[in-house]
Amino acid sequence: MSARFTDKTVLVTGAGSGIGRTIALAFAAEGAKVAVAGRTAAPLDETVALIEEAGGVAAAFTADVSRAEDVRALVASAVDRFGSLDVAVNNAGVLRGKGGAGLADLAAEDWQAMLDTNLTGVFLALQAEVAQMRTQEHGGAIVNIGSNLGAHKRIPGAAGYLTTKAAVSALTRAAALDHIQDGIRINAVSPGASATTMSLRAGETEAERAVRMKGDSPLGRVSTTAEIAAAVLYLASDDAASAVGTDLVIDGGAAA
Numbered sequence: 001m002s003a004r005f006t007d008k009t010v011l012v013t014g015a016g017s018g019i020g021r022t023i024a025l026a027f028a029a030e031g032a033k034v035a036v037a038g039r040t041a042a043p044l045d046e047t048v049a050l051i052e053e054a055g056g057v058a059a060a061f062t063a064d065v066s067r068a069e070d071v072r073a074l075v076a077s078a079v080d081r082f083g084s085l086d087v088a089v090n091n092a093g094v095l096r097g098k099g100g101a102g103l104a105d106l107a108a109e110d111w112q113a114m115l116d117t118n119l120t121g122v123f124l125a126l127q128a129e130v131a132q133m134r135t136q137e138h139g140g141a142i143v144n145i146g147s148n149l150g151a152h153k154r155i156p157g158a159a160g161y162l163t164t165k166a167a168v169s170a171l172t173r174a175a176a177l178d179h180i181q182d183g184i185r186i187n188a189v190s191p192g193a194s195a196t197t198m199s200l201r202a203g204e205t206e207a208e209r210a211v212r213m214k215g216d217s218p219l220g221r222v223s224t225t226a227e228i229a230a231a232v233l234y235l236a237s238d239d240a241a242s243a244v245g246t247d248l249v250i251d252g253g254a255a256a
Contacts, residue, residue, distance in 0.1 A: 004237045006031030009082040011075070013065055013125060014092035016043030018196040019145065021050070022225035023089055023232050028056030030233065035078035037061045038092065065092045065121030068128075075128040084136060087236045088129040091145040093118045093165075095198055100157030111160045118164035119171070126175050130184055139183025141236045144172045146190035146247060153192075153255035165190070169247050176245035187235040187243055192251020193222045219252025 010027040014020035015036035021043075028034045028051040036047045036058055044060035051058040059081050063074040079085050094117045096110035122144050133140035149158060150166030169188060176186040193199040193213065199222055200209055214220045231250050234240055249255055 003031040004233070004239070005087070007033070008086035009033050009035065009078060009084045010087040010089065010236075011035045011037065011078050011085060011129070012089045012091060013037045013063070013074075013121075014145075015047050016040060018198070019191065019194060019225050019228050020089075020091040021047045023091060023229045024058065025051060025054070025056075026226070026229040026233055027087070027236075028058055029054065032056075032087070033082045034058040035061055035074075035082065037063050037065075037074055039064050065090075065125055066116035068124050071121075071124045071128045075132050079132060085129060085132045086136075086138070086140050088125065088140070088142045089145065089232055089236070090122045090125045090129075090142065092121055093145065093147075095158075095161050097158070097160060099202065102157060103159040106160055114160045114164045118161070119167050122168055122171060126171070126186070130175070130179055130182065133184045134179075134182050136183075139185075142175075142184065142186045143232050143235050144168055144186070144188040145232075146172070146188045148190050148192040148249050148251040148255040150190075151247065152190060152249055152251075172247060173245040180244050185235075185240070185244055187240070187246040188248065189228060189231045189235065190247055190249045190251070191223060191228045192249070192254045193217065194228055195222050195224050217252040217254050218256065221252065223250055223252060 010032040012024045015024045016038040024034050024036050036044050048058040048060045063070040096113050146168040147165035150162045151169035172188040
């Protein structure tokens with residue numbers, strides 16, 4: 001294993017499970033000190049324990065990314081604990097809406113919940129992260145987690161989610177242009193169906209999903225969370241020094 005992130009501080013939101021947890025573990029395995037964040041303490045503590053069991057360094061911080069004061073405090077706490085903010089991964093996201101309801105039947109509270117976390121949460125995180133990275137001589141790198149749904153592909157029954165994730169893609173590109181002169185590289189990774197509970201349909205088992213994906217994906221399967229994490233680490237690393245405003249789709253060809 002390489003150590004591209006030795007002595008660097010990495011912040012990962014939504015790190016209590018799934019893709020976020022795998023991203024946090026991957027950064028720690030490459031030498032980073034990882035600040036894991038989310039709304040609920042217990043799963044974050046589990047992520048920290050997994051990192052520490054593997055010999056890594058991590059700390060957990062509870063925060064709601066839809067609240068500006070929470071995000072500012074999160075960044076300040078991570079810097080206070082580890083000394084800098086070299087990389088940030090804005091992964092926190094939600095999918096709301098019952099049974100794939102069409103736009104006319106999407107509850108206003110579900111629409112608002114997705115806007116608050118998926119879009120406003122990324123906006124607020126970017127503001128707090130950029131404010132810190134601007135003070136650092138070496139700047140930093142930010143990776144937003146989008147989706148292949150939205151800017152790249154559309155499906156029925158997911159208007160709210162598609163809208164927020166398409167906006168994340170646009171926000172990433174705009175922020176990248178605004179802040180590359182500050183020494184801050186901003187990019188996105190947009191996963192398709194992955195090996196998490198979010199890609200399971202109502203009542204569907206993992207085995208049933210595997211059968212469905214043979215027809216739904218040109219690759220014939222879901223992406224692993226490790227494959228998505230690898231893309232994130234690439235964009236955050238010096239290997240991607242000229243990647244600015246990139247939206248890297250990792251979905252087995254579903255949106256090709």
